[in-house]
Amino acid sequence: MIFNSYSFVFIFLPVTVTVYHLINRTGRELPGKLFLLASSLLFYALGDLKALAILTVSIVANYLIHLKLTSENTGPRAGKAFLILGLVLNLSNLIVFKYLGFFSGILNSVFRLKLEPVSLFLPLGISFYTFSQIAFLADSHKNPSVRYEFTDYALFVSFFPKIMMGPIALAGDMIPQFNDKLRKKADPDKIARGLVIFSAGLAKKVLLADNLAGYVTWGYSNIDKLGSINALIVMLSYTLQIYFDFSGFCDMAKAVCLMLGLDLPDNFLSPYRSASVAEFWDRWHITLTAFFTRYLYIPLGGSRKGKVRTYVNTFIVFFLSGLWHGADFTFIIWGLIHGAGVSVCRLLKDKGPKLPRPVSCAGTFLFVNIAWVFFRSETLTDAVNFLKQLFSFKLLPVNIELIAAATPDELQLLQWLILTQRDKVPYVSGCIIIIAFVLIAAFISIYCKNAAERLASLKLNARSAATTVILLVVSILSLSGVTEYIYTNF
Amino acid sequence: MDPKTFIRKTITYTLISLVLIALIVIAVDPFMRYHAPWFGLAAVETDERCSAIGLARNMDYDTALVGSSMSENFNYKWFEDGVFGDKCVKIALQGAHYCDYEPVLKEVLKHPGTKNVVFSLDNYLLTDDKNANTCSIEDYYISGIGPGDVHYLFNRSVIFDYLPKFLITNVREGFNDENAYVWSDDYEYSKYAARLAYMSSRLLIRQDEKVYDEYFDDADATTDPLIGLINEYPDVTFYIYIPPYSMLFWDDIVLRGNATATICVQEREFKKLLECDNVRLCYFQDDKDVITDLANYRDYSHYKQDINYYMYEAMRDGTHLLTKDDYYDKLLAMYDFISAYDYESCFH
Numbered sequence: 087m088i089f090n091s092y093s094f095v096f097i098f099l100p101v102t103v104t105v106y107h108l109i110n111r112t113g114r115e116l117p118g119k120l121f122l123l124a125s126s127l128l129f130y131a132l133g134d135l136k137a138l139a140i141l142t143v144s145i146v147a148n149y150l151i152h153l154k155l156t157s158e159n160t161g162p163r164a165g166k167a168f169l170i171l172g173l174v175l176n177l178s179n180l181i182v183f184k185y186l187g188f189f190s191g192i193l194n195s196v197f198r199l200k201l202e203p204v205s206l207f208l209p210l211g212i213s214f215y216t217f218s219q220i221a222f223l224a225d226s227h228k229n230p231s232v233r234y235e236f237t238d239y240a241l242f243v244s245f246f247p248k249i250m251m252g253p254i255a256l257a258g259d260m261i262p263q264f265n266d267k268l269r270k271k272a273d274p275d276k277i278a279r280g281l282v283i284f285s286a287g288l289a290k291k292v293l294l295a296d297n298l299a300g301y302v303t304w305g306y307s308n309i310d311k312l313g314s315i316n317a318l319i320v321m322l323s324y325t326l327q328i329y330f331d332f333s334g335f336c337d338m339a340k341a342v343c344l345m346l347g348l349d350l351p352d353n354f355l356s357p358y359r360s361a362s363v364a365e366f367w368d369r370w371h372i373t374l375t376a377f378f379t380r381y382l383y384i385p386l387g388g389s390r391k392g393k394v395r396t397y398v399n400t401f402i403v404f405f406l407s408g409l410w411h412g413a414d415f416t417f418i419i420w421g422l423i424h425g426a427g428v429s430v431c432r433l434l435k436d437k438g439p440k441l442p443r444p445v446s447c448a449g450t451f452l453f454v455n456i457a458w459v460f461f462r463s464e465t466l467t468d469a470v471n472f473l474k475q476l477f478s479f480k481l482l483p484v485n486i487e488l489i490a491a492a493t494p495d496e497l498q499l500l501q502w503l504i505l506t507q508r509d510k511v512p513y514v515s516g517c518i519i520i521i522a523f524v525l526i527a528a529f530i531s532i533y534c535k536n537a538a539e540r541l542a543s544l545k546l547n548a549r550s551a552a553t554t555v556i557l558l559v560v561s562i563l564s565l566s567g568v569t570e571y572i573y574t575n576f
Numbered sequence: 577m578d579p580k581t582f583i584r585k586t587i588t589y590t591l592i593s594l595v596l597i598a599l600i601v602i603a604v605d606p607f608m609r610y611h612a613p614w615f616g617l618a619a620v621e622t623d624e625r626c627s628a629i630g631l632a633r634n635m636d637y638d639t640a641l642v643g644s645s646m647s648e649n650f651n652y653k654w655f656e657d658g659v660f661g662d663k664c665v666k667i668a669l670q671g672a673h674y675c676d677y678e679p680v681l682k683e684v685l686k687h688p689g690t691k692n693v694v695f696s697l698d699n700y701l702l703t704d705d706k707n708a709n710t711c712s713i714e715d716y717y718i719s720g721i722g723p724g725d726v727h728y729l730f731n732r733s734v735i736f737d738y739l740p741k742f743l744i745t746n747v748r749e750g751f752n753d754e755n756a757y758v759w760s761d762d763y764e765y766s767k768y769a770a771r772l773a774y775m776s777s778r779l780l781i782r783q784d785e786k787v788y789d790e791y792f793d794d795a796d797a798t799t800d801p802l803i804g805l806i807n808e809y810p811d812v813t814f815y816i817y818i819p820p821y822s823m824l825f826w827d828d829i830v831l832r833g834n835a836t837a838t839i840c841v842q843e844r845e846f847k848k849l850l851e852c853d854n855v856r857l858c859y860f861q862d863d864k865d866v867i868t869d870l871a872n873y874r875d876y877s878h879y880k881q882d883i884n885y886y887m888y889e890a891m892r893d894g895t896h897l898l899t900k901d902d903y904y905d906k907l908l909a910m911y912d913f914i915s916a917y918d919y920e921s922c923f924h
Contacts, residue, residue, distance in 0.1 A: 092726040274579035281586055495737040502741060546582040555589045562594065563732040 087132040088250070089338045090291050092565055098129065102246075103345045107272035119237050119264055122245070122346070129246035130210065137209030140179070145243050147175055148219045149236055155226040156233040165227055172223040180216045183209055188413030211250045213410055215243050217377055222257045224381055234261055247339040247346075251332065253353040253373035260348075269347040278546050280344035283537050285557035287337030292564040294527050295330035298323045300492020301520065302462070304485075309468060312475040313482030319524060320488070321476060324462045325455045326527045329358065332371070337537040356536045358454070358528075361446035363427030366454060374410075378403045396432070401425040411461070416469060420461040427453055489516035494523075598729040606742035608634045609717070609728060618753035619665075620745045622738045625676070626728075628667050629717045632683035637665040640684040642677060643696030645670045646819040648757045649881040650694075654888045660692050668757045674701055674798040675711040679718045681802075685809045694815040694891065697798075699825075702841050703834070706797035760881035763874040771923060773875035774824045779831040788837030792844060799845045806852045815891050816849060817858035818842075820866045820883065824876035827919040839911040843904060850900045857898040858891050862910045870922060 087094055102125045109118045131138045151172040154160055160168065181189070183206050190201045222239075226232070234242075238261045248255055263269055305312060305320025312320065333354040343350045357370035367375045383403050389396040401422065408421020441449070456473065463469035493501075497519050535543065544550060577585075602610055606622045608630030613619055619627075619635060632640065638661035641647050648668040655664035667684070669676050677695075684690055716724025728734060745751060763769070806814050829835050849855050866872055866886070872879045890896040898906060 092730070096726070274583060278579040278582040278586075281583065495733045499737050499740055503744070546577045546579055548577065551577065551582055551586050551589075554586050555593065558586075558590045559593045559597075560732070562590075563597070563730050563735055566727045566731045566733070 087129050089335065089342075090288060090561075090565055092562075093132075095288075095562060095565070098125075099342065099345075103277070103342075106346055110270040110272070115265060115267075115270070116237065118270065119241055122264075123237060123241045126241065126244040126246040126249065130244060130249055133250065134210035136207065137212075140183070140209045140212075141215065141244060141249075144176070144179060144215065144219065145240050148172060148223060148243075149239050151175075151223060152226045152234070152239065155223065156230045160230070165230065169223055169227040173220060176216050176220050176223075180212060182206065183212055185409075185413045214252045214254060215249060217254050217374075217410075218243060218257075221254070221377060221381055225256065225258060232258070238264055247342040248350060251335050251339075252371075253336060253339070253351050254377050255351055255373065259351065263348045271347070273347055275546075276344045276347060279541055279544055280341040281558075282341075282544060282546075282550055282554050283344065283541060284338050284341035285554045285561065286537065286540065287334045287339075287341060288561040289557040290330040290334030290337065292561050294530070295327050295334060296564070297492050297494055297523065298327035298330070298527060301488060301524075302327055304488050304491035306462060306464070306468070306472070308485070308487070309471050309475060311482075311485060311487075312472070313480040314476055314478055315481060315483070316485050316488055317472060317476035319484065319520060321455050321459055321472075322524050322528065325358075325451075325458050326524065326531055328458065328461075329354070329531055330527070333536070340537060352538045354536060355538060356532065358451055358531050359447060360450050360454075361443050362431045362450055363424060363453060364431040366450060367424070367428065374407065378407060382406065397429050400429050400432070404428065415466055416460050416463050419466065419469070420457050423457045423460065427457070484517045484520060486513060486516070489513070489520055493519055594730060597735060601729050601731075601734060601739065604739050604742060605630070606734065606738045607717070607728065609725070610634070610721070612636060617743070617746045618751075619756070620742055620751075620753055621756040622742055624667075624669050624757065625713050626717060626738075628669055628676075628680045628713060629683055631665055631667050632680050632687060635665045636689070637661075637663040637687070638689045639664040639692040639694065640687075640690060641666040641668070641694045642680055642684060643668060643694070644672055644698050645878060646696040646698060647694075647884075649760045649879075649884040650888065651754045651758070651881075651884075652756075653754050654885065655692075655694070657892065659892050660694075663689075666757065669712075672712065673704065673709040674801070675709060676713050678801060678805075679713060681805055685805060685812060690809075690812055692813045692815060694817065696819055697816050698819060699821065699838065699842075701798045702795040702845055703791055703838065704794060706794045758881065760884075763878075763880075765871060765874050765880045767870035767922075770822060770824055770870045770873040770875055774828070778828065782831050783833035785833045785836050788834075788840055791837045791841050795841045795845050799848055803848055803852060806849075806855060810854050812854060814852070814855045815858060816855055817887060817891065818861050819877070819887075820860035820863050820879065821877040822870055822873045822879075823868050823914075823917060823919065823922055824870065824873070826867075826914040826917065827922060828876060830914060830919070835911065835914055839907055839914075843907050846898060846903050846907070847900075850898065850903060856891070856894075857903070858887070858896050859898045859903075859906060860887055860890070860896055862906060862913070863896070864913070 087098060089095075102122075106118055106121055106125075109121050127138065130141060151168050154168045155165055155172075186206065193199050194201050222242075234257065239257065241264060242255075242257050242260050243249075245260065301320055301323040305316065305323070336350075336353040340350045340352075351373055353372050355369040355372065357366050360366040360369055383399055386399045386402060387395050388399060404421040404425030405418060406421070407424070408418040411417045411420070459472050459476075460466070460469045463472060493516060501515055603614065604617075605611055605613070607627040608619055610630075612634050619631060639655045641650050641652060641655065641664065645668070647666065648670065650666055652664040652666040656662055667680055669680070681693065681695070684693060714727065716722075716727045806812075826835075829838050846857060846859075849857055861867065866879075866883060872883055874880070887896075
């Protein structure tokens with residue numbers, strides 16, 4: 087199941103929120119948690135039934151290791167051994183399902199072997215729940231006095247708002263919330279705010295990201311036809327698509343949690359406002375950055391072991407971040423580009439010239455855009471070809487097929503009415519629509535309030551109610567035929 | 577505003593808006609899912625895939641035209657001539673595979689008044705890889721009224737595109753519902769146009785003739801279930817016609833090394849179809865006056881509306897029929913013709 091589906095909006099969400107709060111009225115803790123756990127497993131099974139067994143085994147195995155790590159009988163050496171065992175098990179799970187094909191491909195090309203290509207199915211949310219559990223084991227090892235109940239742990243890992251695409255919340259942040267009596271009482275203020283944020287997140291996904299996806303899909307399937315102008319439109323479209331897609335999901339996840347009386351950590355804080363690549367990573371996929379910082383960068387020594395080690399550590403983090411996103415060289419290069427960007431930022435921080443913030447922001451935005459080209463391309467060759475088209479300065483006009491790829495229905499109707507042309511998108515108005523759409527989407531991504539800002543300043547009044555109703559209705563009308571989330575593939 | 581009031585108002589107004597939208601969609605029903613058009617409106621062109629099942633289920637007809645783009649230029653009024661019947665519905669599915677036709681045909685045959693089905697048996701239905709075909713009609717349109725209807729009732733394309741166009745088309749000056757899905761006037765028909773459309777995909781080197789065992793399986797995947805339906809409804813007459821593709825089509829078949837396979841597959845499948853007493857198999861492919869004159873075509877297979885009218889007349893008058901006695905000879909003659917034809921003449 088996904089958030090942007092009729093079944094979620096009309097059935098799953100209202101039923102889950104209502105029943106959960108009704109159960110909590112009895113004053114007993116366990117039934118509410120069991121209900122949320124059952125709902126989460128159902129949500130997961132409806133999205134990926136065959137992966138449910140893998141998730142279940144993973145939860146049980148990690149919990150058993152957690153018991154060992156927090157046992158009084160486990161000494162420091164045994165604790166370390168169990169932690170390593172947990173890491174190996176979790177990473178093996180990830181490698182088997184996500185990276186086996188990639189690694190066998192590398193072995194084939196380097197050693198000229200003829201290994202059969204391996205392509206197991208990718209269990210839904212595996213990258214997210216694996217990292218959550220690694221963090222959990224590391225915390226259990228560090229703090230063995232904290233032992234959790236199995237129900238709490240299973241609910242934490244499988245919790246439906248975050249299982250598919252994060253954010254990568256920590257057990258220490260989430261499990262106490264499940265047991266907080268103050269959060270058990272239905273809070274109308276939180277539910278109302280949840281409605282507002284959910285409508286905005288849904289609109290980001292189905293009104294913006296899915297329309298931009300049309301331009302992107304066409305562009306990356308027709309790289310040779312692009313020229314500079316089309317390449318620029320497609321590149322910007324993907325930059326905006328991935329932001330609205332992922333942050334829209336995270337907003338909805340946060341909103342659902344609010345309705346259940348819980349808080350998820352922020353994952354996006356308007357990243358395209360960033361004035362440096364380092365700042366970008368403080369605003370983009372914040373929980374992943376936090377995970378790598380806490381569980382990799384700092385254990386590697388962080389910035390405490392000299393300049394060279396700092397840069398090496400930075401590159402290791404971004405190399406693994408790239409690899410986490412996908413089993414392909416395109417993702418690794420994307421990660422390394424960002425590693426280089428962050429390193430240069432660090433280098434220039436003290437010595438470099440101070441640029442006006444708008445200039446820094448524009449430069450960072452351009453840098454991030456170009457890096458996304460590697461992220462989106464099927465192969466490195468495609469990425470290079472795309473960039474060649476972008477910087478070819480061949481001023482080919484906007485391609486008619488690009489225009490036709492995703493003109494919104496309302497605008498198609500308008501054109502049909504004005505120009506009485508049946509099923510044909512007139513060229514000039516098509517160009518205006520596509521450019522205006524991308525510019526408006528860019529404006530929203532940079533200047534409009536993000537979910538955290540909106541929550542902080544939200545006033546529940548007629549205006550916000552009307553906006554919520556309009557966004558909900560128009561988004562619900564757009565649920566038919568939506569694309570899948572980009573990050574569910576990671 | 578009090579949070580409880582905010583929640584109550586937001587949910588209430590959202591639900592009211594959605595109910596109103598659903599009621600408008602049900603009343604206008606541009607895909608004819610719930611009823612034939614009300615308010616004196618006609619079933620105008622919307623979306624072939626979305627409206628096919630609705631047309632089959634809810635329109636009033638005794639003759640159904642079901643087929644690919646080869647059927648689109650039929651004027652349904654031609655078939656309301658008293659010979660075929662009094663009421664006709666056209667259900668065209670451009671480029672459809674049999675998995676799309678099957679639910680439509682089932683609906684047509686379940687329809688109480690159906691006497692005739694006119695079906696275009698395109699060559700690609702017999703030769704396409706059955707495992708590669710993807711069905712293009714959504715399940716929720718095929719199934720009965722149920723939860724899947726949310727996809728229709730709350731659909732931005734329906735509300736902001738198909739529904740207004742449906743209404744506006746109906747009231748526009750000069751509107752004629754006989755032109756639904758007719759594209760004949762939108763294209764140029766000439767040797768030049770047909771060649772131009774074909775040339776980019778023309779093979780440069782002729783391939784060897786292929787074995788065709790798998791082609792029989794692929795053809796069976798279409799004709800076996802079709803014959804099952806035909807036998808299930810012995811009182812319905814099936815006019816199954818083989819459209820007249822141009823010689824450019826046969827040039828492509830020959831260059832790909834598929835000539836023998838194509839004719840052999842046709843021979844095998846036609847034989848099975850001719851075993852059914854309620855089938856009239858109309859074979860237009862061997863009409864040399866039509867297929868050698870590229871001025872009838874806009875590409876290698878699509879012809880102008882005059883050809884549709886000529887096919888209608890032939891089906892009405894019972895000409896161009898294959899019989900158990902002559903189908904083999906006619907196919908053999910066609911094989912000789914396409915094998916010996918001077919295709920270069922198409923390009924001079």
